[in-house]
Amino acid sequence: SKPVTLTELARMRAAGEKIAMLTAYDASFATLCERNGVDVLLVGDSLGNVVQGQKTTLPVTVEQMVYHTECVARGSQRAWIIADLPFASYQESREQALRNAARLMAAGAQMVKIEGGAWLADTVRFLVERGVPVCAHIGLTPQSVHQLGGYRVQGRSEEGAAQLKADALALEAAGAAMIVMEMVPATVAAGITASLRSMATIGIGAGKDCDGQVLVLHDLLGVFPGRKARFVKNFMQGAASIDEAVAAYAAAVKDGSFPAPEHCY
Numbered sequence: 001s002k003p004v005t006l007t008e009l010a011r012m013r014a015a016g017e018k019i020a021m022l023t024a025y026d027a028s029f030a031t032l033c034e035r036n037g038v039d040v041l042l043v044g045d046s047l048g049n050v051v052q053g054q055k056t057t058l059p060v061t062v063e064q065m066v067y068h069t070e071c072v073a074r075g076s077q078r079a080w081i082i083a084d085l086p087f088a089s090y091q092e093s094r095e096q097a098l099r100n101a102a103r104l105m106a107a108g109a110q111m112v113k114i115e116g117g118a119w120l121a122d123t124v125r126f127l128v129e130r131g132v133p134v135c136a137h138i139g140l141t142p143q144s145v146h147q148l149g150g151y152r153v154q155g156r157s158e159e160g161a162a163q164l165k166a167d168a169l170a171l172e173a174a175g176a177a178m179i180v181m182e183m184v185p186a187t188v189a190a191g192i193t194a195s196l197r198s199m200a201t202i203g204i205g206a207g208k209d210c211d212g213q214v215l216v217l218h219d220l221l222g223v224f225p226g227r228k229a230r231f232v233k234n235f236m237q238g239a240a241s242i243d244e245a246v247a248a249y250a251a252a253v254k255d256g257s258f259p260a261p262e263h264c265y
């Protein structure tokens, strides 16, 4: 089938067709995911946790992201490929962000993801004007785990929720085409999604009313040994193969049955 483009993602959002996104770090899983209904592959810096065994995503380098993006791109024919800009590779200046985004794009990424709110609007505009599609990431932003005091739900207070909404609106105005919302109360994420005109919202622990969902592949397969977050579902339970588990995830995102209330805040 046809490659997924930004235009196709915009059509899906407008038509209310849920976007199924999953992380991938290598060619074999990239191929497996897209043949089982995954629309978007995220080369996440979560590879620091699930591939490298690090406690946080902070040690992940641009070089490592380039390597895994190349691996995923070789295994992919159809999916839209997003790569994370890792910690301290974009926060210094918009020029630094473009320089490192260019390396990920040359490696096969079609969009880059950066963590942060309205303060990144200038950077988003700078990248988008220069041909780099941007996915934003707000709520629990793992690169700021030490600043946030742990992996905790964000936007629970009225002020916190208002800040997240203001951030999302500023990032959309700056040209971000997509935004990941992580560990945000479902009602807050639903309100933000409803207030946006064009930017697609992708939830992870952000309720079912986002335009799409994302999970970390190793969490979906139940192979990550760490403590499981509330938003995680092991799709290998009841599946006869990895293909079946990924297909079940994509189908559950599409029909709105994932996330269920027990996965939400």
Ligand code: KIV
Binding pocket: 023, 042, 043, 044, 045, 046, 047, 084, 180, 182, 204, 214, 215, 216
């Ligand atoms: O790195 C990652 O896997 C991510 C997702 C959890 C959104 O950023």
Ligand code: NA
Binding pocket: 044, 045, 046, 057, 084
């Ligand atoms: Na990430």
